[in-house]
Amino acid sequence: MALIGSRPDWLTFDCYGTLIQWDEGLISATNRILARTGSSIEPQAFLEVFDRHEHSLERSRPHLSFKEVTAKALEAAMTELSLPSDPNDAAILTSSIGKMPPFPEVVATLGRLKAAGFKLAIISNTVDAIIAGNVAQLGGYIDRVITAQQAQAYKPSREIFEYAWASIGIDKPQLVHICASPHLDLVAARDLGFRAIWIDRGTGRKPLPDYSPNKVAAALDQVPGFLSEAGWM
Incomplete structure (x- = not known):
């Protein structure tokens, strides 16, 4: 699949396994x-x-x-x-x-995405106090952090995503979600219909049999290339 539609205002991220070495x-x-x-x-x-x-x-x-x-x-x-x-x-x-570090390419890539004008948010199945230690390692590039604690719901439920979008003030056409978990984030992308890039880091997690993400990357530093191909960078 391709990244289609209008340029997103926001890029939303799963944290653990996507940005952080979970x-x-x-x-x-x-x-x-x-x-x-x-x-x-x-x-x-x-x-x-x-x-x-x-x-x-x-x-x-x-x-x-x-x-x-x-x-x-x-x-x-x-x-x-x-x-x-x-x-x-x-x-x-x-x-x-909270002490788990980011993957080696993550901070520089977030910087590139931020410099290109995207706003960056994390949507995570965790709590504010724990994820703060991880976000502090991400170069100051993250604009918003939405947790299960705030939403009182865990991925892949629609509640946490809809809470996140309402909190940020966006709807599905204004975002692309970037994630590593097929059975949490990609299930939500399938069920709710938002655009998604899957980061397949070779952990053995399998893609969903009935859903294909818009793009698949081996690491986060491939994402700017996808966005460039779409005419967004």
């Missing part, structure tokens, strides 16, 4: 948790179980805070894998998130 940081934190248990389970195998419980809890009502979701998902994953849980496990994970 998998690398999460595996490091998970290694610390598993080391305590003496388990031989590989971190990636553990995270697959954790992710399943996390996404289920994010869909539950009433809305659970990010810390509640993390703690409950960790406890459920530990139980499923017959591992001893510890109340400190959730703190190990959540305290590591």
Whole structure:
């Protein structure tokens, strides 16, 4: 697919896995948790179980805070894998998130996009206090940050995206969303009909069988080229 339509006023971004090295940081934190248990389970195998419980809890009502979701998902994953849980496990994970650094090309690319006149926003399944540590590493280029804490909803629900657009004061034709998660952000792009660029960093996450993003990039620094091809830079 191509990037079609009018030039967007805003570029919106998923944060973790798109701008910030999520998998690398999460595996490091998970290694610390598993080391305590003496388990031989590989971190990636553990995270697959954790992710399943996390996404289920994010869909539950009433809305659970990010810390509640993390703690409950960790406890459920530990139980499923017959591992001893510890109340400190959730703190190990959540305290590591704000320290996770951006991918090497991210800050320079955000600078290019900002210089080209785009406004930049993040829409993230996290909380204000945690993501502040990540945003501080992004060169001061981010104009707005919308979190699940603010919206009281998690991606891929329409509520968090509609909250973000209302907060910024835009509608779907005025944005392009740039993201790494097929099953959160691309599901929303499919269901809500906004333009999207998928950053496929080779993590093994699969594209949706019934949806193709407008463009696919291996890293963020390919995005300016796509925008140039569309006549927007």
